[in-house]
Amino acid sequence: MEVGQLQRSFVEYMASLFREGFLDAQFSQLQQLQDDSNPDFVVEVVSLFFEDSERLLNDLTMALDQPNVDFKQVDAHVHQLKGSSSSVGAQRVKNCCAPFRNCCEEQNTETCLRCLQQIKQEYLLVKNKLQTLFELEQQIVAAGGAIPMLQ
Amino acid sequence: MSSFEASVNSNVVKKLKALIVDDDTITRMILKALLMKFGVKTHEAKNGQEAILAHHSGACFDLILMDLYMPIMNGRQTTKELRDMYVCSLIVGMTSQEKEEEKKSFMDAGLDYYYQKPLTNDESHYLVEKIKGNALSLSKLKSIDLIHMLIY
Numbered sequence: 001m002e003v004g005q006l007q008r009s010f011v012e013y014m015a016s017l018f019r020e021g022f023l024d025a026q027f028s029q030l031q032q033l034q035d036d037s038n039p040d041f042v043v044e045v046v047s048l049f050f051e052d053s054e055r056l057l058n059d060l061t062m063a064l065d066q067p068n069v070d071f072k073q074v075d076a077h078v079h080q081l082k083g084s085s086s087s088v089g090a091q092r093v094k095n096c097c098a099p100f101r102n103c104c105e106e107q108n109t110e111t112c113l114r115c116l117q118q119i120k121q122e123y124l125l126v127k128n129k130l131q132t133l134f135e136l137e138q139q140i141v142a143a144g145g146a147i148p149m150l151q
Numbered sequence: 152m153s154s155f156e157a158s159v160n161s162n163v164v165k166k167l168k169a170l171i172v173d174d175d176t177i178t179r180m181i182l183k184a185l186l187m188k189f190g191v192k193t194h195e196a197k198n199g200q201e202a203i204l205a206h207h208s209g210a211c212f213d214l215i216l217m218d219l220y221m222p223i224m225n226g227r228q229t230t231k232e233l234r235d236m237y238v239c240s241l242i243v244g245m246t247s248q249e250k251e252e253e254k255k256s257f258m259d260a261g262l263d264y265y266y267q268k269p270l271t272n273d274e275s276h277y278l279v280e281k282i283k284g285n286a287l288s289l290s291k292l293k294s295i296d297l298i299h300m301l302i303y
Contacts, residue, residue, distance in 0.1 A: 026269055033184040048177050071294060078173070079220070083247050085176045136194050 003145035010136045011148050017133070022100055022126050027089030029145050031149065046130055047075070049088045056081045064109060074112060075104040092122045155217035167282055170205065172196045172229065173218040173245075182216055182270065189279040198242045199224030202230055219246035219257055222233040225258045241282055247272055275293070 001009075017023045034041040044106035056077050071073050082097035137147055169191050171182045184194045194210070196219040215233070216228040230242055244262040246253070258265055265275040266274055 029269075030181065031187065033181070034178055038184060038187075041180075045177055045180055048180070050175065079247070083175055084177050086247060087175070087181055103268070119255060 001139070003140065003143045006136065006140045006143060007145055007148050010133075012150060013133060013136060016150075017129055021091050021095075023090040024089045026086065030088065030145070030151060043134060045053075046088055046134075049084050050089065050127060052084045053081060053127075056084075057123065064112055069107075069109050069112070071104045071107045071112075075101055078104065081096055085118050090123075090126045093119060094128060096122055167191045167214070167279070167286060169193050169195060169214040169216065169282075170202060170210075170212040170240075172199060172221070172226065173216070174198055174220070174221045178218070178268070180254045182275075183276045185270065185272065186214075186279070188255060189276065189302050193280075198222055199226060199229030199232075202229055203236075206233065206236060206238055211238070211287055215240050215242045215265045217242055217244050217262070219244060219253070219270055227257050230257070230260040230262055241278070241285065243278060 007080045018027075026033060030042050030045055060074060060077050060081075078097050082094055082101075085091075085093040085097070090112065096115065100112065100119060103111040103115050110130040140147055167190065169186050171179050171186075171193055171202050173182070174197050174290060179195050179255075183195070186193050189212070189283065194212070202215070202217075202225045203224070213224075215238075217226040217230055221229075224232075226244060226246070230234075230244070233242065241263050242261060244254075244257045244265045245268050246257065247268045254265055264278070
C-alpha cells in the first residue's frame with residue numbers, strides 16, 4: 001500500500017476509535033507529548049498500561065474467587081485500574097470502573113463478577129485496537145511517511 | 152523587557168524544579184513529559200516517605216505534584232509533614248477521588264491546589280506560570296537584598 005493510502009487509513013481508524021468511545025482526549029494529549037526527544041513515548045506508556053491492567057485483572061479474578069471476598073482489596077484494584085485507564089485515555093475501560101466500585105460497596109460478589117467480565121472484554125477490545133493502530137504507524141514509518149496528527 | 156530582565160527570566164525558567172510524588176509509573180512518566188515540555192526539571196518519588204527523605208537531604212522544589220493514595224505514606228500525611236518542616240513549595244494534590252470529604256481533608260493538610268487526575272496540558276501550563284512568577288519575585292527580592300548589601 002502506498003504511503004498516502006496508509007496515512008488515510010490511519011486517520012480514519014484513529015477517528016473511529018474516538019467516535020466509538022474507545023479513546024478520549026487524554027490519548028490525544030499523550031500523542032502531543034511525543035516528539036523527537038521522546039519518539040516512543042505513546043507506545044511505552046501504553047505498554048505499561050497493558051502490563052498493569054493484566055496484572056490487576058488477574059488479581060481481581062483471584063480476589064473474587066475467594067470464599068470470603070475482601071471487597072476493600074477488590075475496590076483498591078479497581079481504583080488502580082481506573083487511574084491507569086484514565087491516564088492513557090482508555091475511556092470505555094475507565095467507564096466500567098465506577099459501577100464496579102459501587103458493587104464493591106454493596107459487597108455483592110455476583111455483580112462484581114459481572115463487572116469483571118465486562119471490564120475484561122473492554123480491555124481486550126481496546127488492547128486489540130491500540131495494537132492495530134501501532135501496526136499501522138509502523139507500516140507508515142517503514143514506507144517512509146510521517147504519522148499524521150489528528151486535530 | 153530589558154535584556155537584563157530577559158536573561159533573569161530565562162535563567163529562572165531553566166532552574167525550575169518539580170517533584171512528582173506518585174506510586175504509579177504511568178502517571179510519573181506522563182507528568183515528567185508534560186513538565187519537560189515547559190522546561191521544568193523533574194525528580195520522582197514513589198511514595199510520601201521518599202519525598203520527605205529528599206527534603207531531609209536538602210533538596211528543594213518549586214512545585215510538588217502529590218498523589219493521595221500511596222503505600223507507606225499517603226499524600227495527606229506527606230503534605231502535612233512537609234508543611235510542618237516549613238517547606239513552602241507550591242504543593243498540588245492530584246487524585247481520581249470524587250468524594251468531597253477526602254478532597255477537603257487533603258486540601259486542609261496544606262495543599263495550594265487540587266486537581267482531578269489526569270492533569271491536563273492547560274492545568275500544568277497554569278502551574279508552571281505560577282511557579283515561574285514565584286521564582287521571579289524571589290529572584291527580584293534577592294537582587295534588592297544584594298543592592299542593599301552593596302550600598303550599606
